[in-house]
Amino acid sequence: MAETVFQQCIDPACGGTADLRDTAFRCPRCGGLLDVAYDWNRLPVPTSLKHFEAKAANRSNPLDFSGVWRFRELLPFAPEPALVTIGEGQTLCQRADAVAQYVGLNVGGLFLQYEGMNPSGSFKDNGMCAAFTHARLTGATRAACASTGNTSASLAVYAAASDTRAIVFIGSGKISYGKLSQALEHGALTVQIEGDFDDALGRVQEVSRQLGIYLVNSVNPFRLEGQKAIMYRVLEALQWEVPDWVVVPGGNLGNVSSFAKAFSELHALGLIARVPRLAVINAAGANTFYHLHENHGLRWNGGQFDRAKIDTYYAALDASGRKPDTLASAIEINRPVNLPKALRALDRCNGVVRAVPDTDMLDAKAKVGAGGLGCEPASAASVAGLRELVREGVIDKAVRVVCVLTGHLLKDPDETVAYHSADAALFDAKLGARGVKQVAFANRAVRVPNDLTEIVRAIERRA
Ligand SMILES: *Cc1c(COP(=O)(O)O)cnc(C)c1O
Numbered sequence: 001m002a003e004t005v006f007q008q009c010i011d012p013a014c015g016g017t018a019d020l021r022d023t024a025f026r027c028p029r030c031g032g033l034l035d036v037a038y039d040w041n042r043l044p045v046p047t048s049l050k051h052f053e054a055k056a057a058n059r060s061n062p063l064d065f066s067g068v069w070r071f072r073e074l075l076p077f078a079p080e081p082a083l084v085t086i087g088e089g090q091t092l093c094q095r096a097d098a099v100a101q102y103v104g105l106n107v108g109g110l111f112l113q114y115e116g117m118n119p120s121g122s123f124k125d126n127g128m129c130a131a132f133t134h135a136r137l138t139g140a141t142r143a144a145c146a147s148t149g150n151t152s153a154s155l156a157v158y159a160a161a162s163d164t165r166a167i168v169f170i171g172s173g174k175i176s177y178g179k180l181s182q183a184l185e186h187g188a189l190t191v192q193i194e195g196d197f198d199d200a201l202g203r204v205q206e207v208s209r210q211l212g213i214y215l216v217n218s219v220n221p222f223r224l225e226g227q228k229a230i231m232y233r234v235l236e237a238l239q240w241e242v243p244d245w246v247v248v249p250g251g252n253l254g255n256v257s258s259f260a261k262a263f264s265e266l267h268a269l270g271l272i273a274r275v276p277r278l279a280v281i282n283a284a285g286a287n288t289f290y291h292l293h294e295n296h297g298l299r300w301n302g303g304q305f306d307r308a309k310i311d312t313y314y315a316a317l318d319a320s321g322r323k324p325d326t327l328a329s330a331i332e333i334n335r336p337v338n339l340p341k342a343l344r345a346l347d348r349c350n351g352v353v354r355a356v357p358d359t360d361m362l363d364a365k366a367k368v369g370a371g372g373l374g375c376e377p378a379s380a381a382s383v384a385g386l387r388e389l390v391r392e393g394v395i396d397k398a399v400r401v402v403c404v405l406t407g408h409l410l411k412d413p414d415e416t417v418a419y420h421s422a423d424a425a426l427f428d429a430k431l432g433a434r435g436v437k438q439v440a441f442a443n444r445a446v447r448v449p450n451d452l453t454e455i456v457r458a459i460e461r462r463a
């Protein structure tokens, strides 16, 4: 008899499967990506999403308190005693009217899903608790990742909390101090290799295979199971009404893949009546997905997508020596590992891709910050991309949109200080040198002599 939970190749024509406990995270038949698959008929699925409402109130049970595991019937791959939690997912989906006006939506139309409130300060914790749960099922004692920063921070925190050895691969010079400080402070073995993120990800997969170390990059389908909960919480906040659009920054394309899986499963289970549309926002300096989907017409095509288009594009990147280049380090990725899953996601949710310049991202970030939510540059790609899509008329101003703010402001304070600074040398060093010419919403500190009258005058003139 077939298993109730297993891993399944995303290519319907391949049909390859792997055991629940397998940790290769590659289809044994074709080498492609895997999904966590369930035989829902043999699992207890609630008949209405309202079932989950009472759980959030039951704070004394850590599994109900967790913003991931209180939805455990929707990611039922492990028994309750195996579930790992450190209180992830206590996040907010907040209506943001000033930002709505900025992007051109009607008042009341925009919600910001703020994932900076997670234990390690980014959405990655939603996935990491699920990956660590799977790691525990497999008996792993060491876990590794390659990271632009936030995955390593999350890995380090979960490893420290669960007696696991964390090993982090980072590229040289591309990690913010906020994130690096977390990996170091929480005791991860941090391996800095010469090269960028894409190089580091290639190596960590080889090393994990060779040494039998559990891999927590987003090729790990169990991580993506945990990230589905971000969308469950969005629905919860909207009283189970499906928004018209969900907009998310795109790096390795794990989130978008995970969100589409969440919505298609809910739809198939009859728990929602329709799926939202998805928009993925690349940085202009790391825009592989945008190029392939929007300029080269690459489509999922039932799993028979045109691999040659991808190979040709990567060969051209190599030939020109072009490296990803954006201030949004969390999405500074040219070879997104989840590209095929993301194509499927856009196919299922009628999605689009856009790419936004760093300047637009930083301005959007300042607007979000002025509204009270502090996010890092990559997160604000969602808001900058939404603004572009409204301007194009792709997103109507009268609809309801959720932008995911993926990480906390304090992850990357250097760029924020430079953005607001009146110090031209600082601006040039941090932003000018990376192609940012001018910014729209700088909140300058005011210089005043140490004199009461002058100080009072300076304040009264401005506040
Ligand atoms: C990891 C990360 C992303 C990219 O998410 P993907 O799932 O890899 O597309 C975006 N923003 C932040 C803050 C991140 O840490």
Ligand SMILES: [Zn+2]
Pocket: 009, 010, 011, 014, 015, 016, 027, 028, 029, 030, 031, 032
């Ligand atoms: Zn396969």
